[in-house]
Amino acid sequence: MKARVTVTLKTGVLDPQGKAIEGGLAALGFAGVDSVRQGKVFDVELNAQDAGAARASLEDMCEKLLANTVIENYAIEIL
Template identity: 70%
Template structure:
């Protein structure tokens, strides 16, 4: 059994209005000096396999087909 974490973030250059709103809210709460906030998504998955290479291939397909919009988002896969 392998565990994986997929982190999906907007590509550089893609506007992030939610990140800007979070940045403004943090400033409003007194957290000064916070700049360039970018928001993203995290997916934790458990895979019923011990084959790391197969798991990484399957995870990449999941990202390409569902978990990330690869036109505007990048993703990072970590398998443990």
């Protein structure tokens, strides 16, 4: 089973990497970019009985390793 986990910074958490990309885009002449925020994506292949079991397992993985839930949100998508 394939799944995609997207981890993004929570609103209000500073994102210096995103700011640097904003600066880079402005320097390259891209006008009209209001904000850039960077996150992570994990493409996971896993064995699970069904989509529900896969989602439960992935939630556990996010809580324990993939995301820092103090500052990050995660979204799980079963493909």
